[in-house]
Amino acid sequence: MEKRVDWRQAPGPFAALLGPPLGWFLLFFAAPLAVVLAYSFGTNVGVADIAISGTFANYARALEPVYLAIFLKSFAIAGAATFVCLLLGFPVALAIAFAQPRVRTLLLVLVMLPFWTNLLIRTYALMTVLRDEGLVNGALGALGLPPLPLLYTNGAVILGLVYVHLPFTVLPIYASLDRLDRSLIEASLDLGASHLATVFRVVLPLARPGILAGLLLTFIPALGSYLTPDLMGGPDSQMIANVIERQFKRANDWPFGAALAFLLMYLTFLALAAQGLFRGRRAEP
Incomplete structure (x- = not known):
């Protein structure tokens, strides 16, 4: 039988293997994502300046009926495509x-x-x-x-x-x-x-x-x-990603676009958590 080696018995080789991918993840994924998350709590103070004020106004705006309708439409279109x-x-x-x-x-x-x-x-x-x-x-x-x-x-x-x-x-x-x-x-x-x-x-x-x-x-x-x-x-077929793109490019409202993007990410995490919970309950005797 093959014997497993605990990483604590060889921390050097383990760190050498983990270091490059972990550094890549932190530098090119986690750090930019943290910046966008900070933007979602900020406000525009100039053409290219954003002040991180800790406000929740962008998230409150994202929950307005017009944007909730786009979220629901996106869910409906994605759900229909998934079903097909x-x-x-x-x-x-x-x-x-x-x-x-x-x-x-x-x-x-x-x-x-x-x-x-x-x-x-x-x-x-x-x-x-x-x-x-x-x-x-x-x-x-x-x-x-x-x-x-x-x-x-x-x-x-x-x-x-x-x-x-x-x-x-x-x-x-x-x-x-x-x-x-x-x-x-x-x-x-x-x-x-x-x-x-x-x-x-x-x-x-x-x-x-x-x-x-x-x-x-x-x-x-x-x-x-x-x-x-x-x-x-067409004009009535736009999904939430298209709205996010317009906030970053055309409207130059990066804080609001970041809030919309993270709301979409939160919903994705909820879907992953729901699947994990469902699989966990079915695995119980």
Whole structure:
């Protein structure tokens, strides 16, 4: 049996291994984040000057109805995109998990292939499909049907988020399905259950950790998405990340933008805590 070594028995090598990544984290992540957090409690005193006064006025302003409505809309759009990703991603992950080894490798490459292309290029490619003179409306015109307003709508934003984040749903579910005990599935089928009943009563409960991880990995980046709603959404399709961008760039109101950004981060932490609490309760006997 392999013996574990306590880090206190060799603090020098442990510090040498931990030091560089910890220094990188503190210098390039924690420190800038602390500066933005301080800005959220400040006020503008000039064009480029911010006074850290400890005020909560920015957070109070962020809770005004107009911004709460944008938060709720962002949650709704991200939730809808996550739900669609689950409906599409679970069958794909199931097919990959039960495919032959060679086919499985090919399918995994196809799932990860979008990561090899820049997000901006993929978004513009989807826009060429959905625009008024795009492929979809061109096909409808060839059939004698009127064109549809597909781009610059909430539906276009949801479709774009699904297009971008679907692999984040598929891969964790596949990883969970790949570790399933296949004998349980065989036992369910031998006892007379249909394939559909086996999926719902055996596969889904056993794959729940991967499903929850996939939902979280999809929902959080979709909630903070900026590029997709900015390019594919209309005036009524803007999400909270677009509002934050306008505060930092156009309005030059960095304290308010920082408050909005940290409210979004707090909500993300709440989602992570809820998932951890849910998994902890299910792990209790």
